[in-house]
Amino acid sequence: MGTITLELDNFINPAVGAEVSFHAISWNAGRKQSFIPSGGNLHYHSLPSGGTVEHSHEFGELIFLLSGSIIHRVNGEKQLLEPNSVVFVRPDDRHGFLPAPGAPDCELLLLSFHLELFVTISRYLEDDAFLHRYTESVLPAVFRVPESRMNELSLELLSLNAQGITPAIRKIRFKVLLAELFTRFFLPQEAAPGSSDAPEWLESLCEKMKTPENFIPGLKRMQQLSGYTPEYLCKVFRKHLDRSPTEFINELRINHAARLLADSGESIAELAYRLNFQSLSRFYHLFRKQYSCTPAEYRKRALAARRLL
Missing domain, CATH: 1.10.10.60 (Homeodomain-like)
Structure with a gap:
């Protein structure tokens, strides 16, 4: 089966411009996949060990691996994702997942967001250098964060699915989180004066x-x-x-x-x-x-x- 494209309207609330979901994944020896949806955008999957169908998006996506390991098959290559990894997937990336050796299951968060949010971040920063760094490499960038920070991020993201939060407030909080993540990982870091002992x-x-x-x-x-x-x-x-x-x-x-x-x-x-x-x-x-x-x-x-x- 060829690559499929996931459409924006099927995954993102247009009033918010972003969506977060939790996925618990286990692997089976068959060819069928099944999942059990739950409240608060929580999903429990049983996937075939041969891997998932490769797909691309009409939107951006961040993968937060909370526990376990998984093989990220992307653009013809394979990335081993381990706990506390953050992956910045671009719309043109063709990707899917395979089980990692010795890892029967894993848990991850998916943060999907409308590309118009890049315009907001660029205006806020008065600079689009982060966007060039985000798109320039062939494979999506993978970063590791401290476990404590990953726990904070996951709780903060999942709290946005709580009832009672208006779409306007959710949109603002998503913008703040995305701005923090992109500036943290995709803006050049200046070395502190005197930090190097090189002549x-x-x-x-x-x-x-x-x-x-x-x-x-x-x-x-x-x-x-x-x-x-x-x-x-x-x-x-x-x-x-x-x-x-x-x-x-x-x-x-x-x-x-x-x-x-x-x-x-x-x-x-x-x-x-x-x-x-x-x-x-x-x-x-x-x-x-x-x-x-x-x-x-x-x-x-x-x-x-x-x-x-």
């Missing part, structure tokens, strides 16, 4: 290397800019950045390649050659390692994700 010359070198005219030439340019030997550079990078100079440069090149794949029609082979990779196979290996997909798959999904913007 100033290394920080300056790393900033200079972030420009294409420096990271494309690679190690030779780094050595010219620093004035240090390759052996000493490697020692300092390992100590302060936990990676080699080559790994640092390749990460910059791959991130730049991802932007070019999304924004230009340049062929993958030409792009790899221009960015000074040793070979096309080396480029594919590094790209897949960093983005969990091939460059061609990334280009296709990045173009599809633009519809959100």
Whole structure:
């Protein structure tokens, strides 16, 4: 069966613009799925061990894994979700679920929300950088939160299903929660002054290397800019950045390649050659390692994700 699309009107109260539901999942050896709905948007599922049908949405969705583990099958890849994970699913993501090895059941919350809420958050922040970070990766972002914070979030979300709360108040509280979550995870964090013990010359070198005219030439340019030997550079990078100079440069090149794949029609082979990779196979290996997909798959999904913007 192909991917199905879940429609907005079937899942979200239009007067609120968001909806939260609790799901307890167990797996069975058959092919049929069943669920028992309960009050307060609580659902109890028995699902086939072969997994659920893949689907996409007309809306955004956050997954909060409260207990157990589950395999999130998304965009042709698999993510293992463990307790206290938060997953930011985009409308164009094709996803479903599989049982995790040794995990017979799990509990999760689903927060579905209308994409118009992004406009509200952008106006509030006077910045849409969070939205670009939300959509730029091929796989949906997964974050872990402390158990105490997950407990607070789950109680706060489920309380919005209580009777007596007007749609207007529910909408405001959903906006506050979404603004907190997106700003917490998708806005760049400034390092506190003096928080790093890296030498100033290394920080300056790393900033200079972030420009294409420096990271494309690679190690030779780094050595010219620093004035240090390759052996000493490697020692300092390992100590302060936990990676080699080559790994640092390749990460910059791959991130730049991802932007070019999304924004230009340049062929993958030409792009790899221009960015000074040793070979096309080396480029594919590094790209897949960093983005969990091939460059061609990334280009296709990045173009599809633009519809959100």
